[in-house]
Amino acid sequence: MTPGLDDLLETARVVALPMTTRFRGVDVREALLFEGPEGWAEFSPFVEYADAEASAWLAAAADYAWNSQPAPLRDRIPVNATVPAADAAHVAEILERFPGCRTAKVKVADPGQQLSDDVARVRAVREALGPEGRIRIDANAAWNVDEAERALHALAEFDLEYAEQPCATVDELAELRTRIKYMGIPIAADESIRKSDDPLAVARAGAADLIVIKAPPLGGITHALQIVVAAGLPAVVSSALDTAVGLSQGAALAAALPHLDYDCGLGTGALFAQDVADLSPVDGAIPVGRVTPDAARLDRFSASAERTEWWLDRLRRCHALLAASAS
Template identity: 55%
Template sequence: MTETGIPPLLDGLRIPEPDELLDGAVVVSQRMHTRFRGTTVREAMLLRGPAGWAEFSPFPEYGPAEGSRWLAAAIEAGWHGWPAPVRDRVPVNATVPAVPTADVGRVLDSFGEVPAVKVKVAETGRTGPEGVEEDVARVAEVRRLRPDADLRIDANQSWDHGTALSALPRLAEYDLEYAEQPVAGIQGLARLREALAAAGTEVRIAADESVRKETDPLAVARAGAADLVVVKVQPLGGVRRTLGIVAAAGLDAVVSSALDTSVGIAAGVALAASLPRLPYACGLGTVALFTEDVAEDPWIPDAGRLVVRDRPVPEAGALVRLRADEDRQRWWHQRLRTAWAELAATS
């Protein structure tokens, strides 16, 4: 245990050498139905270890330090496995990207019936008044089409304080379950949370980027900056480490996807299935955003839930169809090696 109370990466588990990790590795390129998080194509490196298939897929802009946490999660998954579950089903939310209002129904239909819906707001470049109007219209359409669903929004820390303070009371009229990372930074969240309370606006605040991008994820809880935390297995370094972070934070958690393939979603399900409390539906239904997944049996929710089962296995034909070109294979091989060097130096 570190001085901050956060478990170290892999916490004594063996770190295989790069050549062992890369033996049989393949990089896939999956297209998306709709632009999400600024991308229409998601690349991921799939690794095959003795415990099963694992995913290493830090976003392209992440450097070796961040990448080392994603690699630790892949090593845990493929070489060591996960803790035993305490539940056999995990509720999941639908995710509606920042699409025009006319497309909301199509996106929702791709998820089927779900207990909750997360709506993306504050799309990059659309964070001014016109963007807020579009966000309100999108949320209103989701509420119209899914009147009984729990509804949450995610701004990916794109609003400034003033915009968040004016937008959230309007969005709260649609009975929000919570607002995820409306502004940047721990202090930004704490300031906004205080201002909303003073204005009489009752909206729970969830921290995402302020947990997974900080060197001290527990700082959010200490600062009183959030009511709950959104946790993702790969960015936080694995299932065991994330369980330790949630326990130390003392806040309820929502388990979410990092836009993973079904192979990566398995780790998120393992985390959600292992948490002592799971009061919120999880953001683990994102495989539906891809035009094709790698798995023989993709982890698509059934009646708004993912069943805890044996982890997915990539389908041989899909690995051929989705395989990235050789330049991208080499790029990802080098990326894993630099992340491994960082992980080995800090573990």
């Protein structure tokens, strides 16, 4: 049951956190935080998302703040370093922000860049991590099948752990998976899970070897766990450039998975110049547990009046959608 709008607005705070490196076109990450009976939660769908999609994020946040969550099976979550589509010369500096991480997720196929930029970036990551480090790439569905096959052939020499969402559609992923079978590079589905009306279609089609899940776009931890069980594939829990509050929800999801075979994408707090609380990787992992934002940081990084009202209006619209769907 969705809490009342007044309950959400009572403690709502909107923050604007500067980032150390531009990521996903974002230099300052905005998020709306609120507190419920179980603790703090985060509502932070990216600004370009329509209300219908963003409302699932609100349902997930309300669930996390108002309801108890599945029991954790572990108290620490190993996480990967995240390397934005930066120049290869900056890779070593970026990786230093993720102490102890044995895995790096590297953004590729960024608009305006070439495959040669991706190759140079991934090569720099391999040199920094050494032969035992694990490298996964994320194309955010930017390639068609031919482009993806060509790119993975060029990147195969760096011993990729997997390629995340190289193509946009389930059919493309299935075709690519067949084409590159000889390379031995697993395919992971992300957007095909969290942005789909049928998140199990990718599993039914045999289009992926593993799935990447995020609690907010899937409506919360319980629903995300149900998808993992139904898909029958290994899962990696990831974040959407969340604050420490949102990362704690991701850690709770990862802690509840029956099996955790891969490092999770929950170390992105290291990409902020400063967060509302401290939840960056230590010895390659983050702890499981709810996070309370620091009051002084909430004040220091409070968004402008205009941006605060924009987020509150969005909250009202998404709440109305949830209320209508429940009636």
